[in-house]
Amino acid sequence: MSPQKGSAIIPELLQLTSLLPKSLHHIKIAVPGPFQEPLIYQHDQALAAGIRCKVPLGRRQVIGITVDENTPTGDIDPSKLKAIIEVLDQQPVLPNSILTLADWMSRYYQHEFSSSYFLALPALLRKGEAATLKAETWLTLTPAGEAIDIEQLKRSAKQQALMAFLQPQQRCSMPHARDHGFDLTLAKTLEKKGLLSIDNLAHHDAIKISAELSETPLTLNNEQQQALTQLTGEGFTPSLLEGVTGSGKTEVYLQAIADCLKNNKRALVLVPEIGLTPQTVRRFRQRFVDDIVVLHSGLSDLQRQQNWLRAAFGQAAIVIGTRSAVLTPIPDLGLIIIDEEHDQSYKQQDSLRYHARDIAILRAKNEAVPIVLGSATPSLESLHHAINGRYRYLQLNQRATGQALPYVETVDMRQQQQQHGLSEKLLIRIKEHLNDGNQVLLFLNRRGYAPSWFCEDCGWIADCVYCDAHLTHHRHNNLNICHHCGFQQPPIKQCPNCHSHSLTAMGTGTERAEEFLSQCLPDVPMIRFDSNIASTRKQFEEQLAKTEAEGPAIIIGTQMLAKGHHFERVTLVGIWDIDSGLFSADLRAKERMGQLLTQVAGRSGRGKRRGEVLIQTYYPDNPIYTPLLQHDYRSFAHELLQERKRTRLPPFGYLAVIRADSAHAERAESQLKEMATYLLQLGSVRVLGPLPALLSRRAGKFRYLLIVQSDKRSQLHEALNPLHKHYPREAKQVSWHIDIDPAELA
Numbered sequence: 001m002s003p004q005k006g007s008a009i010i011p012e013l014l015q016l017t018s019l020l021p022k023s024l025h026h027i028k029i030a031v032p033g034p035f036q037e038p039l040i041y042q043h044d045q046a047l048a049a050g051i052r053c054k055v056p057l058g059r060r061q062v063i064g065i066t067v068d069e070n071t072p073t074g075d076i077d078p079s080k081l082k083a084i085i086e087v088l089d090q091q092p093v094l095p096n097s098i099l100t101l102a103d104w105m106s107r108y109y110q111h112e113f114s115s116s117y118f119l120a121l122p123a124l125l126r127k128g129e130a131a132t133l134k135a136e137t138w139l140t141l142t143p144a145g146e147a148i149d150i151e152q153l154k155r156s157a158k159q160q161a162l163m164a165f166l167q168p169q170q171r172c173s174m175p176h177a178r179d180h181g182f183d184l185t186l187a188k189t190l191e192k193k194g195l196l197s198i199d200n201l202a203h204h205d206a207i208k209i210s211a212e213l214s215e216t217p218l219t220l221n222n223e224q225q226q227a228l229t230q231l232t233g234e235g236f237t238p239s240l241l242e243g244v245t246g247s248g249k250t251e252v253y254l255q256a257i258a259d260c261l262k263n264n265k266r267a268l269v270l271v272p273e274i275g276l277t278p279q280t281v282r283r284f285r286q287r288f289v290d291d292i293v294v295l296h297s298g299l300s301d302l303q304r305q306q307n308w309l310r311a312a313f314g315q316a317a318i319v320i321g322t323r324s325a326v327l328t329p330i331p332d333l334g335l336i337i338i339d340e341e342h343d344q345s346y347k348q349q350d351s352l353r354y355h356a357r358d359i360a361i362l363r364a365k366n367e368a369v370p371i372v373l374g375s376a377t378p379s380l381e382s383l384h385h386a387i388n389g390r391y392r393y394l395q396l397n398q399r400a401t402g403q404a405l406p407y408v409e410t411v412d413m414r415q416q417q418q419q420h421g422l423s424e425k426l427l428i429r430i431k432e433h434l435n436d437g438n439q440v441l442l443f444l445n446r447r448g449y450a451p452s453w454f455c456e457d458c459g460w461i462a463d464c465v466y467c468d469a470h471l472t473h474h475r476h477n478n479l480n481i482c483h484h485c486g487f488q489q490p491p492i493k494q495c496p497n498c499h500s501h502s503l504t505a506m507g508t509g510t511e512r513a514e515e516f517l518s519q520c521l522p523d524v525p526m527i528r529f530d531s532n533i534a535s536t537r538k539q540f541e542e543q544l545a546k547t548e549a550e551g552p553a554i555i556i557g558t559q560m561l562a563k564g565h566h567f568e569r570v571t572l573v574g575i576w577d578i579d580s581g582l583f584s585a586d587l588r589a590k591e592r593m594g595q596l597l598t599q600v601a602g603r604s605g606r607g608k609r610r611g612e613v614l615i616q617t618y619y620p621d622n623p624i625y626t627p628l629l630q631h632d633y634r635s636f637a638h639e640l641l642q643e644r645k646r647t648r649l650p651p652f653g654y655l656a657v658i659r660a661d662s663a664h665a666e667r668a669e670s671q672l673k674e675m676a677t678y679l680l681q682l683g684s685v686r687v688l689g690p691l692p693a694l695l696s697r698r699a700g701k702f703r704y705l706l707i708v709q710s711d712k713r714s715q716l717h718e719a720l721n722p723l724h725k726h727y728p729r730e731a732k733q734v735s736w737h738i739d740i741d742p743a744e745l746a
């Protein structure tokens with residue numbers, strides 16, 4: 001055999017060996033795109049779940065996340081597998097606890113498979129940035145610092161305080177020290193004494209939980225004490241803490257967290273989007289020595305990434321965040337709290353339409369920890385679970401300060417002189433309360449100057465060109481604006497219908513209410529809260545600060561005011577209009593109305609003086625208001641639960657909405673008709689529709705709904721599951737999505 005021949009064979013052999021499958025691993029990766037399952041790639045090593053990889057997808061390269069081995073995938077042909085281009089992480093960025101939730105969410109909400117995985121990551125990590133913390137100034141105790149008896153420092157109170165702060169933690173970052181009033185100069189003095197060292201570096205390990213308090217907790221009243229005792233338990237213990245407005249739920253949370261930290265575990269606190277103001281955070285920071293990390297949409301991408309990583313590395317004992325913070329990795333989690341659990345902002349209303357409360361419950365169950373859902377006005381779902389014993393039902397019926405709940409009275413608008421929808425009676429009462437040196441809060445759930453621009457001669461109303469909605473008139477910039485799509489135009493001067501020039505703003509929004517009240521009461525400061533004036537966190541905070549700084553003043557705003565804020569000086573709450581909740585066809589309109597009314601009324605009389613609430617209504621005798629006027633949200637909710645039971649609506653049945661959007665109404669409708677036929681022949685679900693959405697056209701697209709109902713959750717899911725296989729999400733100029741457990745029919 002000639003050597004030449006042999007050498008020709010060897011490269012071929014080599015090539016063959018490199019193709020041998022035994023050295024290759026099949027890796028399941030959640031990849032962005034319209035996939036209902038992870039895709040499979042090959043790689044020369046096994047990879048743990050939760051690792052980011054760069055992979056080819058069509059002609060592009062994208063970042064995906066490895067998922068659990070057990071995650072099912074469709075059939076694959078191994079010869080078609082593409083290789084991972086680059087592995088971005090040495091260690092998983094998402095721990096198993098979060099991967100399990102993400103996997104469940106993908107299936108349950110029937111959205112693109114990868115979306116829950118990406119939702120769990122901060123934006124910069126989604127884009128492939130390194131999962132590392134930036135260098136930071138750290139204060140670390142030296143052995144001498146650890147050993148010193150701080151009594152020896154008593155000549156300098158500040159030095160002693162910093163050492164007392166640092167000793168239980170051993171190490172802390174400079175920003176954390178600053179939050180507690182310690183500055184770098186002070187730290188340098190102690191460094192010179194050899195008690196601590198100051199370094200600039202990036203720490204990636206956990207920090208010891210000190211469980212020390214930096215203020216003395218309030219003494220709990222009996223109800224609070226009982227609630228606290230019952231809500232902590234071994235393993236998964238869900239509780240509903242139903243406490244009237246001002247009953248001191250926050251104090252119960254704070255003390256429950258203190259217990260959690262003592263057990264060397266960390267706590268997760270979820271609050272509604274607008275509830276997470278610096279005031280809230282301050283209240284927590286005042287109480288605890290341990291570091292607290294905050295996660296909300298107002299942070300820059302970098303801040304969010306850094307805070308998220310600090311939480312994930314165990315550098316914070318408490319994580320406070322809004323909706324998506326429910327997916328933050330937290331080592332040794334010991335407690336979850338959801339404040340204002342009824343709040344709508346916990347449900348995401350686009351793309352992955354998840355409910356953070358439901359995910360939190362699942363997380364608590366998986367991680368075997370107690371979870372507390374707190375509210376003065378619990379959602380019907382949570383109430384139902386508390387009544388039937390699935391959750392512990394803890395009640396606080398008294399205000400913590402001992403102050404009685406406010407007097408509530410209706411104003412019969414049919415018998416009142418009124419201007420801009422403000423009754424004579426309410427105006428008189430406003431003046432009385434201001435004269436007594438108090439503040440008044442007026443609730444009007446319509447921002448802008450007037451809800452419509454209207455022809456006095458023929459009744460024509462200016463509509464949005466792209467939506468099935470009236471334009472709202474805004475005076476400060478003289479524009480008519482669509483609150484659904486943002487379309488705007490200067491107010492039309494001549495009626496396109498009858499050519500009259502008598503066009504005017506009709507109705508009252510917050511802007512007009514403020515203008516009118518300023519005319520009636522020129523010397524009284526007006527503090528407005530609506531998304532025009534307080535849309536950013538900073539603006540909102542500025543308005544809140546004004547309420548604290550001012551004496552007699554009028555606070556006027558939309559439902560932004562209903563989110564658990566404590567206005568010490570408000571003694572009168574006036575509800576400008578509430579009736580719209582009675583007539584809305586939306587699923588939860590009545591429930592929301594009751595919650596809003598109770599929450600807004602609950603802002604009255606939280607200080608030293610008993611409060612008063614005046615509700616303007618054209619339907620004072622409507623029985624739905626009766627329990628609410630007596631602070632009896634519980635009876636109100638029981639009544640609604642009975643109604644839901646009769647109609648087999650949640651929590652007594654399960655619901656999904658399929659919505660199709662298209663520039664051509666008939667296409668959206670016919671797509672849903674096809675789906676309805678398919679679903680009906682299954683025989684396991686009830687189907688209503690297609691019908692136009694409550695907002696039947698938005699931004700140029702017609703919106704149709706199919707309401708799918710079932711008495712069994714599993715049947716609903718089984719019925720819906722195959723839809724995406726039969727009907728592409730976007731085709732023939734129709735796009736559609738499923739909303740499981742919908743919050744509204746919009």
Ligand SMILES: Nc1ncnc2c1ncn2[C@@H]1O[C@H](COP(=O)(O)OP(=O)(O)OP(=O)(O)O)[C@@H](O)[C@H]1O
Pocket residue numbers: 218219220221224243244245246247248249250251375376400401563564565566602
């Ligand atoms: N045990 C207590 N003793 C005295 N004051 C208390 C006690 N607990 C709470 N408070 C005070 O009562 C007030 C209301 O408490 P908090 O804001 O926690 O109520 P809440 O139940 O969260 O109300 P809301 O649902 O209306 O937001 C606060 O000023 C708080 O400091």
Ligand SMILES: [Zn+2]
Pocket residue numbers: 464465466467469482483484485486487698699
């Ligand atoms: Zn519009």
